[in-house]
Amino acid sequence: MVPDIWYLALSAVLFSIGVVGVIVRRNPLVIFMSIELMLNAVNLSFVAFGHRLGSPDGQVLVFFVMAVAAAEVAVGLAIIVAIFRLRQRLSVDDLSVMRW
């Protein structure tokens, strides 16, 4: 039987890798994927906590996180496509102004 703390440790590692990806990368699409990685790490810790407490509440929370992530990805990718149409480039360094 694997202790639940190992799942939390793995979740922490995945979340940290996601944070580094968000800071290091320049492509907004890869930054988005790193955010998905962080969401997944948190989901894993939710499920691990729910398993530890023996209640399905953690899994219900993960269900809501998945729904919000789906909405976030759809809107975020639409925004990236709109920016690409305006700029014809795709780098977060170009996006230093809020309106142009």
Add this chain to the structure above:
Amino acid sequence: MSVVAFAVLAVIAVGSALGLVLRKNAIHGALFLVVNLGTVAALYLTLRAEFLAAAQVIVYAGAIMVLFVFAIMVLIPGKEETGPDLRRPYRLLALPVGGALLLELGLIVSSRGGRTAAPATTPGGVEAIGRLLFTDYLFPFELTSVLLLAAMVGVLVLARRRAS
């Protein structure tokens, strides 16, 4: 046996996450993320969360990652991140920042305060989740549908080509 399975899955998950962050090509990163999501789904199975494992594969690896791959193909960012990086010193700060974050999370995880929680009994299968979703969490569940509808309409407005 379960320890071996966890170790294998954890190694694959961390390796694919590193692949996502380190590979230059965005499409490779997307495929690494698919591998990562699949291993997390398998980890859900080891935690007896069968419904979430299925939902993970269908919603994340199925729907969301297809959307990502589609966006990458449309925008062709294969030539990105090849020019000189003017902000490289700042970006390298990510490594100490990420290391500090990992250290903090490790301290939090390892400091359990000596309390032993209740032993993991039945976490409940699909039936328990469905019951909870339509009783205690009914209002958030309905709000989710409104959120998804708002996202859909917002995406249509954003992606529309303005006739100007």
